[in-house]
Amino acid sequence: MNTAWEAALKWTRAGSRSALARVVDSWSGGPRPPGATLAVSGSGRIVGSISGGCVDGDICARAQEVMRSGVPEQLRYDGGAGDFSAPGLPCGGRLDVFVEPVNESLRAVLAPLLAAIRDGQPVALATIVAGANASAPRHTLIPARPGDGRSATDASLDRVRALADTTTTRILDLPGTDTACDMRVFVQSFPAPPRMLIFGADDFAAALTRMGRFLGYRVTLCDARPAFTTASRFPAAHEVVVRWPHEYLAETPVTESTVICVLTHDAKFDVPLLAAALRSEAGYIGAMGSRRTHADRVRRLRDAGVTEVELGRLAAPTGLDLGADSPEETAVSIAAEIVAQRRNGSGARLRDLGSPIHHAGDTTAIRCEGLRFGA
Known part of the structure; x- marks a missing residue:
């Protein structure tokens, strides 16, 4: 999500002119939320996207004008304007886009x-x-x-x-x-960034570390087996930890944005780890395993004192029904369930729904009395 900013810094250090365009407001299911960013260089290079393509060309042309004049410009694109000759949003919605030169400030x-x-x-x-x-x-x-x-x-x-x-x-x-x-x-x-804690050092975990990093999580891979738990096996993980999983979880910060994925399906690891995880503030707790493995896991967790309410938080078997088979497909299945829970999605096929594709967020302007900024 920060590649446009990185490009602007790179071009600046190389002595090139550039401009940044950002969505500053969005209504009625606009294609991108506030904060979506597009960087344009003086030579016409483009990094990022504002709309997925439909108005990006016009924004890039306006960015060149902004670089020449040094004066920022605010643009509005309306999917319901009715002027088919003007750049717009064919899928509907409205965007306010602020285009500014990368100046001294x-x-x-x-x-x-x-x-x-x-x-x-x-x-x-x-x-x-x-x-x-x-x-x-x-x-x-x-x-x-x-x-x-x-x-x-x-x-x-x-x-x-x-x-x-x-x-x-x-x-x-x-x-x-x-x-x-x-x-x-x-x-x-x-x-x-939110944290993704993955327990279990196998091929499924390797695929999920890549997916978690792609989604913007800070990914930790933890397993008690040193031979399997190496940085070279999990290059996408931000950190690789060799410890008993429940001991590591007891000492690491866990918040409502934390995702915990237990891929060990081994009772000696799973039971103490899940007992602790289900009593934490983690927003998502998933565990891999067959239905027979999960039934045995639930019995052991009950014996360990885990309540029915706590068990109700557990997504197991983890993931959505995609028919996944390979580690990569399974990682997509798990990630899809995490995104659906995080964004209040149903997990159903879009073609079978009549609701808006984009879940509208609150972009209402708010007033802060007396707030002042320095230069």
Whole structure:
């Protein structure tokens, strides 16, 4: 998701001009949510996407104009405008896109922004898109680090700083006086990546580490067997841990965004691990195994004191019914169930549903009284 930002930094360091286009607001099932980013170089190279193709060509042409003029531009694409000669969204919805040159203000935040993302540190970027100094947008990088010694004046940033710990990306209308709003700020949140904890060092785990990393998780592979649990066998994992699974789980942070996948289907590993996992805050807990293996697992978990409510949290056998056979297909099946749970999807075939394809999020502008940004 950050390749466009990385490209902009690379082009900047090479001395090339570039521009960034970002979705700052989206309505009625627009193709991409706020924060979707497209980078365009002065030579016409493109990284990222705003709409999946239907308006990207027009955005790239406008980006070249923005680079020449040095003045940012806000564009609106409406799938219901009815003007078929103009660039639009044939699948419906509406997008507001902010296109800006990578100028001195933006260049100053690119490297620290990407460094924070690589380190897994939550951060937000606030960009003035309209109102005060809109022709030369200012950018404020906001690390989510409470108690960092900022001054009393900086304390007004707390309301935006709080967004850095979430997946929230929003437009903020900031009033200049008690009655007027003189500034519109786009706050793009880059939260710490969610964690995927995979237990069991086998080919299915290797495929799932690749899938988890592809989906943006910080992936940990853990198994108690040193011969099987090596970094060379799991190059996609961010970390490979040789420990008894339940001991590692007891000492690692687990939140509602954490995904736990148990692929060992061996009672001596599964039972103590799942007993701990089902009492944690993890948002998804899945376990691999046949139905006979799972029935035996459930009996052992009950004997270990796991309640029926806790057992109800367990996705086992893990994954959706895709007819998966190979490790890669199984990884897709597990990932599909995780995404469906995370996004409140049904897991049904889209052709059999009459509901919107994109689940609309809350992109309502919110007003923060008295908020001020530095240069």
